[in-house]
Amino acid sequence: MENWFLKNIIGYDLLSAEERESIKYFSILWSFFENYVMDTNASFYRIQQKMTEWDKIGPSRMQLSILQDWGTKKMMVFEN
Numbered sequence: 001m002e003n004w005f006l007k008n009i010i011g012y013d014l015l016s017a018e019e020r021e022s023i024k025y026f027s028i029l030w031s032f033f034e035n036y037v038m039d040t041n042a043s044f045y046r047i048q049q050k051m052t053e054w055d056k057i058g059p060s061r062m063q064l065s066i067l068q069d070w071g072t073k074k075m076m077v078f079e080n
Contacts, residue, residue: 001027037066 001024005012012020034042037050057065 002020005020005023012023015023034040038046054061054065
């Protein structure tokens with residue numbers, strides 16, 4: 001990933017190590033979020049719906065909801 005960023009993103013080489021780490025971790029987290037939480041369809045509307053849903057249930061239940069979404073998807077992969 002680092003090499004791709006260096007070759008394809010103008011100015012990436014000028015970023016600090018901390019800034020590069022942030023970008024790398026965001027990329028990984030976004031992939032997880034889009035795949036497991038948003039079912040590979042992270043449109044603005046769907047993200048807004050999910051945020052409204054989480055706002056209603058609170059932070060601790062939101063975390064449980066994310067884990068359940070991830071666990072369900074993970075089980076589907078192993079079943080197929």
